[in-house]
Amino acid sequence: MKKRLGVNIDHVATLRNARGEKHPDPYTVALDVLKSGADSITIHLREDRRHINDIDLKILSSNKSIPINLEIASDPKMINIALKNKPSFICLVPEKRNEITTEGGLNLKKNKNKIKKILEIFNKNNIRTSLFINPSLQDIKLSKILGSKCIEIHTGKISNQIKQKQNYSKELDKIKKCAFYANKIGLEVHAGHGMDYKTTKILNKIKQIEEFNIGHFIIGESISHGISNVVKQFIKILR
Ligand code: PXP
Numbered sequence: 377m378k379k380r381l382g383v384n385i386d387h388v389a390t391l392r393n394a395r396g397e398k399h400p401d402p403y404t405v406a407l408d409v410l411k412s413g414a415d416s417i418t419i420h421l422r423e424d425r426r427h428i429n430d431i432d433l434k435i436l437s438s439n440k441s442i443p444i445n446l447e448i449a450s451d452p453k454m455i456n457i458a459l460k461n462k463p464s465f466i467c468l469v470p471e472k473r474n475e476i477t478t479e480g481g482l483n484l485k486k487n488k489n490k491i492k493k494i495l496e497i498f499n500k501n502n503i504r505t506s507l508f509i510n511p512s513l514q515d516i517k518l519s520k521i522l523g524s525k526c527i528e529i530h531t532g533k534i535s536n537q538i539k540q541k542q543n544y545s546k547e548l549d550k551i552k553k554c555a556f557y558a559n560k561i562g563l564e565v566h567a568g569h570g571m572d573y574k575t576t577k578i579l580n581k582i583k584q585i586e587e588f589n590i591g592h593f594i595i596g597e598s599i600s601h602g603i604s605n606v607v608k609q610f611i612k613i614l615r
Pocket residue numbers: 384420447467469477478508528567568569570571589590591592593
């Protein structure tokens with residue numbers, strides 16, 4: 377099975393918004409990401425629009441050759457925006473106004489009726505549905521019952537353990553069991569959050585995980601590795 381890579385480009389917009397101008401442009405970056413071999417573009421339209429905004433979503437989703445994975449909170453306004461723009465995929469995520477990033481998975485038990493209705497709407501509209509959840513067998517079972525087609529396992533905890541050189545075997549075992557069970561009951565398995573090269577190498581060994589959604593590290597590495605080309609370009613202009 378070919379493992380797929382979705383690149384989250386939210387932080388291209390973060391950088392653009394720092395100046396309130398047009399550069400760097402998430403649309404141009406999305407085209408380069410796909411040209412380089414990635415399979416889809418992930419964007420999270422947050423309530424506070426801190427990075428990706430409505431215009432970005434409109435421009436990106438109007439090009440139907442760009443497979444867009446739109447992450448949204450389970451909020452009626454977001455559902456309407458998503459239906460208007462018709463991304464290829466949606467992923468429901470929890471959202472807290474004051475968090476720096478999506479800190480954990482959805483609370484499915486507490487929100488099951490709401491989530492079930494939202495999944496029904498997107499399934500009817502042929503938009504692939506996914507739920508961002510913690511590695512929990514109970515949440516996987518519930519994801520299937522609620523009607524999701526995929527789950528995305530939150531890999532924040534294991535990513536931190538790996539980065540901090542802590543013992544991650546218990547968390548890895550949990551993720552393996554979840555991926556196996558989800559696949560067995562007919563859910564497509566995705567993973568994401570906090571991943572870098574090392575985390576990806578480790579989690580890529582789990583054969584049931586079909587798709588990885590990676591953002592912050594890719595944008596960070598792109599700056600580290602891209603800066604020498606850009607500096608050389610300026611030296612050429614100046615001398
Ligand atoms: N997957 C989901 C559902 C997310 O919300 C995010 C961003 O928070 C990511 C993947 C990518 O995480 P990161 O930017 O840490 O790679």
